[in-house]
Amino acid sequence: MPSPKRITAMASKELFHILRDPRTLAIIILMPVLQLIIFGYAMNLEIRRVPLLIDDQARNASSERLINAFSHTPYFQIVPANQRRLEPEELFKERRAQATLCIPVDFGSASQVLLLKIDASDPNSAQLIQSYAQGIIASGFPASLDLRPFILYNPDLKSSFFFVPGLVAMILVMICALLTSISISREKELGTLEQILVSPVSAMEILLGKVLPYIFLGLADALLILGVGMLLFQVPFRGDFLVFLGFTFLYVLCSLCLGLLVSTLAKTQQAAMMMALGITLLPTLLLSGYLFPIPSMPWLLQKLTYIIPARYYLQIIRGIMLKGNSISELYQAGISLGLMSIVMLIVAVKRFKLRLS
Amino acid sequence: MNVVLVKELGFAYGLQAALQNVNLEVPEGLIYGLIGPDSAGKTTLIRAICTLLPYKQGMIEVLGRDALKNSAAIRAQIGYMPQRFSLYKDLSVEQNLEFFGRLFGVNSQTRGQNMEKLYRFSHLKPFAKRLAGNLSGGMQQKLALSCALIHTPSLIVLDEPTFGVDPVSRMEFWSILHSLKQEGISILVSTPYMDEAEQCDLISLIDKGQIIGQGSPADILAAWSGWLYRLKSSDLQNLYRFLKAQSCLDDLQLFGGEIHLGSDSQLSDSLFINWQRQCPCLEGWEQIQPSMEDAFLKMMK
Numbered sequence: 001m002p003s004p005k006r007i008t009a010m011a012s013k014e015l016f017h018i019l020r021d022p023r024t025l026a027i028i029i030l031m032p033v034l035q036l037i038i039f040g041y042a043m044n045l046e047i048r049r050v051p052l053l054i055d056d057q058a059r060n061a062s063s064e065r066l067i068n069a070f071s072h073t074p075y076f077q078i079v080p081a082n083q084r085r086l087e088p089e090e091l092f093k094e095r096r097a098q099a100t101l102c103i104p105v106d107f108g109s110a111s112q113v114l115l116l117k118i119d120a121s122d123p124n125s126a127q128l129i130q131s132y133a134q135g136i137i138a139s140g141f142p143a144s145l146d147l148r149p150f151i152l153y154n155p156d157l158k159s160s161f162f163f164v165p166g167l168v169a170m171i172l173v174m175i176c177a178l179l180t181s182i183s184i185s186r187e188k189e190l191g192t193l194e195q196i197l198v199s200p201v202s203a204m205e206i207l208l209g210k211v212l213p214y215i216f217l218g219l220a221d222a223l224l225i226l227g228v229g230m231l232l233f234q235v236p237f238r239g240d241f242l243v244f245l246g247f248t249f250l251y252v253l254c255s256l257c258l259g260l261l262v263s264t265l266a267k268t269q270q271a272a273m274m275m276a277l278g279i280t281l282l283p284t285l286l287l288s289g290y291l292f293p294i295p296s297m298p299w300l301l302q303k304l305t306y307i308i309p310a311r312y313y314l315q316i317i318r319g320i321m322l323k324g325n326s327i328s329e330l331y332q333a334g335i336s337l338g339l340m341s342i343v344m345l346i347v348a349v350k351r352f353k354l355r356l357s
Numbered sequence: 358m359n360v361v362l363v364k365e366l367g368f369a370y371g372l373q374a375a376l377q378n379v380n381l382e383v384p385e386g387l388i389y390g391l392i393g394p395d396s397a398g399k400t401t402l403i404r405a406i407c408t409l410l411p412y413k414q415g416m417i418e419v420l421g422r423d424a425l426k427n428s429a430a431i432r433a434q435i436g437y438m439p440q441r442f443s444l445y446k447d448l449s450v451e452q453n454l455e456f457f458g459r460l461f462g463v464n465s466q467t468r469g470q471n472m473e474k475l476y477r478f479s480h481l482k483p484f485a486k487r488l489a490g491n492l493s494g495g496m497q498q499k500l501a502l503s504c505a506l507i508h509t510p511s512l513i514v515l516d517e518p519t520f521g522v523d524p525v526s527r528m529e530f531w532s533i534l535h536s537l538k539q540e541g542i543s544i545l546v547s548t549p550y551m552d553e554a555e556q557c558d559l560i561s562l563i564d565k566g567q568i569i570g571q572g573s574p575a576d577i578l579a580a581w582s583g584w585l586y587r588l589k590s591s592d593l594q595n596l597y598r599f600l601k602a603q604s605c606l607d608d609l610q611l612f613g614g615e616i617h618l619g620s621d622s623q624l625s626d627s628l629f630i631n632w633q634r635q636c637p638c639l640e641g642w643e644q645i646q647p648s649m650e651d652a653f654l655k656m657m658k
Contacts, residue, residue, distance in 0.1 A: 009459035013448065020447040020488075195443035195504075198407050199460045200433040354428075356409045 002204045010201070010209020014183065018213060028179075028217060032171045032225045036164070037232070047128050048296035049077040053088075053097040062108025069140050070101065075132040077295065092119040092152060093329050095315065098293075099129050113146045120154035121322040123162045125293050153322045160233030165317040166290040168225045169310040172248075173255040173284055176218045177276040180210055180259030185272035194356060203352040207345065211256045218252035219245070239320030243327055247320070250337040251313040255280075257344035258309065264351035284310040312336045358385050360420055360512045360543040361406055367414030368401055375401040376566045379415070383545055383559075388538050390557030391547035392653070398566040399547040400440050403516045406545070407437045420512060433461065436505030436513035440520070442497050446490030450481055450500055453489055454507055461508035468507070475503040478533055495526025502533065506542075513537070515546040519553065531556045551650040562653055569656045574649060581647045581655065583608075584623050588616040592638040599636040610654050617651055 018025065052070065056063050071078045079097050091097040102115040116133050120126035130149045137147050154161045184207075187193040196206070229235050237244075259276055266272035285291055287301060288310035294302055305311045312333035319325030327334075363381035367374070376398045383389040391399050404410045406417055408428035417424035419431045444453045454475070458468040476482035479499040484492060489500055498518050505513050519527040531553070534544055546557070554560050554574050562570035562577070570577055590596040597616060600609055608619030618624075633639045647655075 003462070005462060006460055009456060013445065013452070013456045016448050016452055017445070190446075191439060191441045191443045192445060194404075194409065194439050195437065196457075196460060197409060198432050198435065198437035199457070200429065200462065201460055202429075355411050356404060 002202060002208060003200075006201050006205045007209045007212065010206055011212040014210060015213045017183070018217065028175060028221060029224065031175070032167070032221060033228050035171060036167055036225060036228055047125050047293045048074050050075060050099060050125070050129050050132075050293070051079045051097045051295060052076040053079045053081060053091060053100045055081065055100060055102045057105045058103050058107035060108050063103045066103065066107075066114075066141070069136050070133075073132070073136060075129075088117040088119075089152065092121075093319070093323050093325055098122075098125065099133075101133070112142075112144050113148060115148050115150060117150045117152060120151045121161070121318045122293065123154050126151060126154070160229070160235055161322060164226075164229035164233055164235045165321055166288075166314060167229070168222055168317055169251070169288065169290065169313045170281070170284045171225055172218060172222055172252060172313075173258070173310055174277065174280045175221060176214060176252055176255030177259035177262060177280045178273060179214045179217070180256045181262035181266060181272040181276045182259075182269050183210055183214075184260070184263035185266050185269045189268050197354055197356075203349045203354055207260050207348055207352065211253070211260065214256050215249065215252055218256065219248060222248045222252065235321065237321050238324035240326065243330075244317070244320045247313070247316045247330060247334050247337075250334055250341065251309060251316070254309045254337045254341040254344070257341045257348065260348040261344050261351075264348050264353075283308050287311070289314050306336075307340070309337060309340060358421075359383055359418075360385050361389075361545060362418040363402075363406070363415070364417075365415040366402070366405065366412060366417060368405060368410060368412045370401075374566055376405070379563075379566075379568055381561060381568070383543065385543050386538065386541055387558040388534060388544045388546065388556065390554055390560040391545070391563055392549075392551060392554050392557075392560050392649070393547075393563035394549055397563045399549075399563055400516055401566075402563070403514055403545070403547055407435065407514055408432055433508075434510055434512070436508070436510040438498075438501045438505045438513070438515040438518055440516040442501060444489050444497070444501055444504060447488060449486050449488055450492070451485040453500060453504055457504040458507045463508050471507055471509065475506060478536065479503050493526075494522050495529070498522055498526070498530060499533070502530075506537075510542070512543045512545070515544065517547050517549065519548060519550065527553075551648070551653055554649045562656055564653075564657050570652070577652050578647060578649065581652055583619055583621045585645055585647050585651060586618045586620070586624060586642050587645045588618055588639060589614075589641040590616070590638045591640065595638050596636060599632070599639075603632075608655065608658075610651070612650070617645075619647075619651070619655060 054067055054070065056067060067078070070076050088097070088100040091100065098119045100117045102117070104111045104113060107114070114137075116130070118126045118129050133149070134147055137145055230237060258279070262272055262275045262279070266275050287305045287308045289305065290310065294305050294311070297305070315333045316330050319330055359382050361381060361383035363379055366376055366379040368376040379402060391402065393399050401410065405412050406419060406424065408419070408424045408431050411425070420434055422431050424431060445456070448456065454472050455468065458471065463471065476485070479502070481496060481500060481503065484496065489497065492500060502515070502518065505515070519530055522530065534546065534556070538544060557574065559573055560571070560577065561568050588596065593611065593614070593616060597609070597611055600616065600618070610617045629639070629642050
């Protein structure tokens with residue numbers, strides 16, 4: 001059994017290291033703020049297979065033609081409608097659809113008005129969804145047809161709504177993975193590990209002791225990025241703060257465990273740094289749904305996103321900040337993060353060598 | 358009782374053999390020295406004894422327990438001081454001691470008492486708040502020794518503790534080791550300095566991964582047979598080349614400012630005078646008692 005005394009001995013020693021090294025501390029604090037400010041650009045990317053729910057109240061030849069036009073493009077994937085009528089808000093919160101198209105009862109005869117509701121918690125996608133839909137209408141239907149977009153959560157399509165949560169996800173995983181992996185490989189490099197190995201300490205105790213202080217540092221970083229983001233870019237925070245803190249804790253834990261795993265592979269600090277950056281930076285940017293919506297990815301990449309922690313955290317943070325999600329809508333993502341942490345911790349403990357070679 | 362027992366130990370780094378057929382018995386309550394030059398295999402042997410190496414040949418028992426099967430119990434009971442300074446340089450003297458005390462589960466009251474006691478012999482108390490990285494080499498070694506002693510182990514294993522330390526600090530370090538021995542602590546220590554062999558009760562001479570001699574320092578010197586001469590010259594290289602060319606001489610060593618010449622039989626003055634005629638740079642000669650270094654060099658052959 002891991003002894004709490006030895007874990008706290010490791011953890012408090014680690015805390016001394018952190019406090020003694022103002023340069024690292026400065027990087028931890030300044031890097032996120034700088035990145036946040038630099039990332040002020042809107043991004044334009046193509047998307048595919050947007051889950052679209054069509055609420056066809058007319059059920060006539062005209063509406064069928066319209067539905068066909070939407071289902072025959074690669075841009076939309078029609079979500080089958082349930083028996084129970086769902087409000088778009090609910091669908092969006094559960095992420096079952098990203099847009100809904102409402103066809104009124106008298107469509108084709110009296111009315112020419114269509115209502116397109118779009119989930120704009122990812123404003124970039126929302127903009128594209130709007131212009132795709134307008135393109136479909138314009139190319140095959142009379143000009144009198146009136147498509148009225150209705151944009152939820154982010155009516156102004158501000159890109160800051162998009163990049164601030166994404167940046168929290170990216171910076172957190174990067175810094176946390178870096179911190180633990182460097183901290184352990186430094187002990188290998190300096191030979192201090194050799195000294196503490198000849199003691200009753202176990203692999204689990206060493207690793208938990210390393211993770212503990214950085215959980216607080218990671219959480220502090222999350223709050224810092226969030227605070228600056230809200231202050232500088234007026235990003236809203238619609239959900240519950242404690243729920244946010246709870247899920248962010250899981251994400252930080254998961255990222256730190258990822259760092260532990262890296263440290264069992266890397267022998268030097270430099271190798272640890274390259275590896276930690278390599279497996280966090282690009283995958284998070286490209287495969288988490290931050291820049292590219294997951295449904296528009298090829299099959300293999302879609303499957304790959306399941307092992308990217310940021311995939312889950314993006315759902316969580318966008319859900320809480322922009323949609324006001326509660327635990328009931330996010331617990332699955334939370335469980336995924338928790339499970340990933342446990343698996344990575346166990347693998348790291350198994351791989352951690354208590355002997356030199 | 359033996360605190361360390363090594364039988365037919367062999368170890369290789371890949372294909373490179375580091376230890377071959379090493380046998381060692383370290384009795385309780387003594388200072389046991391492992392003496393040998395750099396890369397002789399001292400560190401490998403010490404790491405294996407400290408349960409840090411997964412050896413495949415032979416067996417090691419430390420405090421009566423098998424080093425492979427029972428490493429956790431051994432690790433909790435011995436004090437280890439690695440070759441490189443392995444404490445946290447960004448932690449203070451006090452924080453390092455506290456950390457190792459807590460790691461070994463020493464409760465805070467005992468920890469305080471032990472620290473006071475360790476400060477007494479190490480004289481590190483005035484530096485308690487100083488960062489370990491800012492201590493002098495000698496003080497760093499005393500701190501490392503203190504950290505290895507914080508949980509009052511019955512056996513401490515020290516890998517080249519005096520390496521790179523000034524002569525005064527080396528002497529002080531050895532006197533600390535002697536007082537630890539008085540308290541009944543068994544000490545296994547390695548050193549590349551032959552002159553430190555005299556400080557040990559028993560020694561093993563180790564070279565190229567093999568034990569080449571074992572016993573008390575006096576035994577090893579007594580085992581020397583033959584005569585040893587010290588030759589002086591202001592041009593040692595020249596003299597060395599000249600002596601090398603003499604077919605009858607095989608035991609010839611360059612020693613700092615002199616040449617040591619070993620021989621199985623007594624050499625007459627007339628022989629030296631004859632040499633001096635042929636090679637005027639030979640300035641003087643005398644018969645001497647062999648030192649540990651002479652003994653070691655002879656055993657290496």
